[in-house]
Amino acid sequence: MLLRAAIITLVCLLSLTSVVFVARLYRIDNTPSTEWVPTFGAQKHVGACANNLDWLQPLELTYPIKFARRDIIVHPAPEVERLSVTKLDQDGPLFPDFQSVDLSDSFEVKLDQCKDPLNLHIPHRSTRPVDAAHITFGISTTLARLDESIPSLLRWLPNTKAKLFVIVIKDDDVPEDAEDRFHPADSTDMSDLEERMRKLGLDVTIVPPLSKHDWLSQRYFSLVRVMYENRQPRTQWISLIDDDTFFLSMPSLVERLSEFDPSQQYYVGGLSEDWWSVVRYGLMGFGGAGIFVSIALAEVLNAKYEDCQERSHTSAGDIRLRECISWHTRIKLTNILDLHQIDIHNDLSGIYESGHRILSLHHWKGGGPDGKGYPLHRMHLVADICGDCFLQRWQVGDDMLLVNGFSIASYPHGGVKQLDLEKMEETWDHPRVVDGSVNENGVDHSLGPTRPKLKLGEGKIQYRLLDSTAVAGGAVRQVYFRAGVAGDHDSVLELLWSSQNDTGTAGPSTALKKRLGR
Numbered sequence: 230m231l232l233r234a235a236i237i238t239l240v241c242l243l244s245l246t247s248v249v250f251v252a253r254l255y256r257i258d259n260t261p262s263t264e265w266v267p268t269f270g271a272q273k274h275v276g277a278c279a280n281n282l283d284w285l286q287p288l289e290l291t292y293p294i295k296f297a298r299r300d301i302i303v304h305p306a307p308e309v310e311r312l313s314v315t316k317l318d319q320d321g322p323l324f325p326d327f328q329s330v331d332l333s334d335s336f337e338v339k340l341d342q343c344k345d346p347l348n349l350h351i352p353h354r355s356t357r358p359v360d361a362a363h364i365t366f367g368i369s370t371t372l373a374r375l376d377e378s379i380p381s382l383l384r385w386l387p388n389t390k391a392k393l394f395v396i397v398i399k400d401d402d403v404p405e406d407a408e409d410r411f412h413p414a415d416s417t418d419m420s421d422l423e424e425r426m427r428k429l430g431l432d433v434t435i436v437p438p439l440s441k442h443d444w445l446s447q448r449y450f451s452l453v454r455v456m457y458e459n460r461q462p463r464t465q466w467i468s469l470i471d472d473d474t475f476f477l478s479m480p481s482l483v484e485r486l487s488e489f490d491p492s493q494q495y496y497v498g499g500l501s502e503d504w505w506s507v508v509r510y511g512l513m514g515f516g517g518a519g520i521f522v523s524i525a526l527a528e529v530l531n532a533k534y535e536d537c538q539e540r541s542h543t544s545a546g547d548i549r550l551r552e553c554i555s556w557h558t559r560i561k562l563t564n565i566l567d568l569h570q571i572d573i574h575n576d577l578s579g580i581y582e583s584g585h586r587i588l589s590l591h592h593w594k595g596g597g598p599d600g601k602g603y604p605l606h607r608m609h610l611v612a613d614i615c616g617d618c619f620l621q622r623w624q625v626g627d628d629m630l631l632v633n634g635f636s637i638a639s640y641p642h643g644g645v646k647q648l649d650l651e652k653m654e655e656t657w658d659h660p661r662v663v664d665g666s667v668n669e670n671g672v673d674h675s676l677g678p679t680r681p682k683l684k685l686g687e688g689k690i691q692y693r694l695l696d697s698t699a700v701a702g703g704a705v706r707q708v709y710f711r712a713g714v715a716g717d718h719d720s721v722l723e724l725l726w727s728s729q730n731d732t733g734t735a736g737p738s739t740a741l742k743k744r745l746g747r
Contacts, residue, residue: 280337280339280340281336281337282296282338283336284698285336285708285721288696290721292330292331292332293329293331294330294331294719294720294721295718295719295720296327296328296340297325297328298725299323299324299344299347300347300725300727301346301347301349301724301726302346302347302726302728302729303348303350303614303618303726303728304348304349304350304729305351305728307353309352310352311586313584313585313650313651314623314650315621315622315623315624316624317347317349317623317624322625323625323626323629325343327342327720328340328341329718351615351618352616354616354617355480358387358388358479359389360389360390361391361479361483362390362392362461362463363465363491364391364464364465364468364483365392365456365460365461365468366386366391366392366467366470367393367396367453367455367456367467367468367470368394368395368470369445369448369451370396370397370472371414372398372399372415372422374472375397378472379431380606381473381605381606383431384609384610385479385609386476387430388430389479390432392432392434392459392461393432393433394434394455395436396436396439396448396455397435398412398414398438399411399414399415401444401445408441408442409441409442410441410442411443413437414437416437419435419437420435436455438451439454439455444544445546446543446544446545446548447538447546447549449516449546449547449549449550450538451534451538452467453467453469453530453534457527464524465524466491466524467521469516469519470516471516471517473517473591473593474589474590477589477590477609481617485567489523489563490523491523491525492524493523493525494525494526494529494560495523496514496520496526496554496560496561496563497521497522497565498514498519498520498564499518499564499567500513500514500564501570501675502570502571502573502660502672502676503572503573504666504668504672505660505671506572508663508666510545510548511548512561512562512564513548513551513562514547514551514562514564514568515570517591518569519588519589526554533553533557537557540552540556567586567588567589568588569589569590570592572592572660573657573658573660575656576656576657577603578636578656578691579653579654579656579679582622582630582632582635582636582638583676584621584650607694608635608694610699610705611633611634611726613699613705614726614727615633619633620633620635626644627644628640628641628644634694635693636693637691637722638690639689639690640683640688641687641688641690651678653677653678653679653680654679654681654682686714690711692709693710695721702727703727703728704725704726705725706723706724706725707724707726708722709724710722
């Protein structure tokens, strides 16, 4: 009898557990719940209450700090779309309460405040690199700057089958009356750098200028000839970019270019965000945003190459390109708003936090409110986990926005609902004024509609990304930081991102496995 009773009790407990499990997967109205998704052991993988914080050491923080952390596990799903802002249906805040942490003596700290991993459904992504063999990119720069650009190029170009041609010099620090317009780069150094870049998966060819008499703008325009004469049967587009042009998603770029027929003449690019620059230089593609010339138009430009090189007297390569197109065709610019030249200055949070699906960014190596720029090659690392999720916005509760890879912000006065999130916050310095223009804020043509800037520390509490690293085990760690004010300690927020793999456990994405050499 005792054995029979024990068996009955066990069966009842198992049944009750099953009911609870099913109930948590479905709402009362019998629709799937987004508030809780089983993690199939993922919590063991990430360790929500890890107590070793030695990874903070390289950041050289001043202790004590206020610290909180959360694990995020992403679940690719074909029915999910990326929205301008995604509202999370969850109870409670994104992070537990802050805990004071002092690592002056030891990196072993007991974290008392922990939360279960947050499960995010994201758009399904292909595990294979995009095929961009129909695009050839071209850069004109110095050998040193090209070397410095490798980390950013590795974020978007490797293993896509896209070709890259680079015209390099040592420098152009020569007198104006000198016969040679630059100091040439050493051929051995060029070969060594080319070999090193190719081993990293970059299909690059490094060449010297076509003429020792070419100024900067002439070297830039000569990329048209270099790329056209080295075209392949699949080549449909040649693209002129700067060494600090950064494409956020090659799949998105390929998809956008597919809207145009490259057998027709197309001149595709982005205007400057600064209306003063547009008025001064014209309706042209600004080089840092990325300029795309269809192979049909490239054929015409190559045929008129000598005429355009001799006839133009501008010091800017993108202007020389626009002049040549206007002299020999009736083709006008096809403007893509999501290609960004970034001709505005100081705090660019409004652009990065806009929720737009940005195709390119430029001028990110310098500037910003602290003058240190925006380290896109680290900010973008989370894309290895969740694909086209970099700079995606999630609203948590009523007063917090997570902008993936850039910031976490809370809005204490009225919460997020007071904001028109479809309008871009004017965080940048006001552009130069064009007298008599109805474009009063100087960006209506490019970034509008906009909304006024909020005062940091009052209307907006912003934690900016300080660092991002790949972690052993297949995760990406993000560190967000806010400096203490009025004697308060600095605040650090950690997000540890991992991806749900095919076995139902959290693990590295295919992209991250490739970068980790696994």
